[in-house]
Amino acid sequence: MKKFTRRDILKATVPSSLAMMAIPTIIPSTAFGANDRLRVAVIGINGRGKDHISGFMKQDNVEVATLCDVDNVVLKAGAKAFEEKYSKKVNTETDLRKVYEDKSIDAVSIATPNHWHALAAIWACQADKDVYVEKPACHNIFEGRKLVEAASKYNRIVQHGVQLRSSVAIQEAIKHLRDGLIGKVYMARGTVYKWRPDIGDLGKSPVPEGLNWDLWQGPAQAREFSKNYVHYNWHWFWEYGNGDVGNQGIHETDLCMWGLDVGLPETITAAGGKYLWNDCKETPEVLSTTYNYPKQGKVIQMEVRPWMTNKEDGVEVGNIFYGDKGYMVINGYNDYKTFLGKERTPGPARKEGGDHYKNFIDAVRAKDKSLLNGPVETAHLASSIAHLGNISYRLGRTLHFDPNKETFVGDKEANAMLSRKYRAPYVVPDKV
Secondary structure, three states: OOOOOHHHHHHHOOOOOOOOOOOOOOOOHHHOOHHHOEEEEEEOOOOHHHHHHHHHHOOOOEEEEEEEOOEHHHHHHHHHHHHHHHOOOOEEEOOHHHHHHOOOOOEEEEOOOHHHHHHHHHHHHHOOOEEEEOOOOOOOHHHHHHHHHHHHHOOOOEEEOOHHHHOHHHHHHHHHHHOOOOOOEEEEEEEEEOOOOOOOOOOOOOOOOOEOHHHHHOOOOOOOOOOOOOOOHHHHOOOOOOOHHHOOHHHHHHHHHHHHOOOOOOEEEEEEEOOOOOOOOOOOOEEEEEEEEOOOOEEEEEEEEOOOOOOEOOEOEEEEEEEOOEEEEEEOOOEEEEEEOOOOEEEEEEEOOOOHHHHHHHHHHHOOHHHOOOEHHHHHHHHHHHHHHHHHHHHOOOEEEEOOOOEEOOOHHHHHHHOOOOEOOEOOOOOO
């Protein structure tokens, strides 16, 4: 198998439409003293935030200095677990705005519900913090573009939490696609087959003790509290989440676009619905979406299924790329295989992960955005393509999109869904 240099791999990690800068030398962590230790705050610690904490605490000369969560019960439990595991105290805050006022915090890691991601990241940029933000980077297309503008205006390092971008195996797989291993790559397919059960309908109930419900809702329109929202099933309600194509599916939309080397599509078609459970979810259980690129002669297919299903060449969550000389199967975040020719002869394959948190820290230390494997531009694109599919599904028709203007062509109803009505003071502004 061909060996790839660091420069080969880094060239493959960003679409060719994003200019590559010279790769600077990373200063080794041993060169830094205590005064150069990076202090990170993790915002949202109940789900993915737990992985953020452990991921950053593993880095050399980095400390998680503050934990922030709007649920004080979760916050206290998280702080206790942190102190027991790491034998050190950690600061706690319930309001992220107080975290941003702390000049000693160098970077923030955002693992809140989706509807908070972009605003929390924009506020962090404005407060001169570097940002690691969970997927999707935005709840809608408008705020994704605003996040890109904020990162540029305030010259901040913003990493998207799609860890497969730092996988050694996946970087090598993308290099193979660029080099023509499977020929002309014309189609990418993303699969999201997750076990998603009936959530019932728990109705409305009093806000639990310790939860700041107003702050939890943030930019969303106010609703009465329901146990169906907190702490995970908010994914299935449009005010807070984006369904599974905008949840797990962001990894796959990101990889589809990366592998095909494309931006946003011109034509979007979606179909699906709720076929299994008579519960209170608003988002579809099953969703099939097609994104067409007629000028490039390429197409993306995304398939979301919630329950019993076959695998596709062993893949439940992953991607398949199709070329005129073969196809590539990517299973999860760090495993690829190739099959070449009419006989599907096994070709190059590899299974090896990476450290997405380390990649972020390296970029922060070097103050160099070009080192990021998951830069903010790709965060906006990967999130936006999922939003386009959801808009097509919700309107029930094929949509035509101008990827340069990031608007629908002559479609006021669809364009109204590019953003949302924000609830003061939690507003993503036109000018960041």
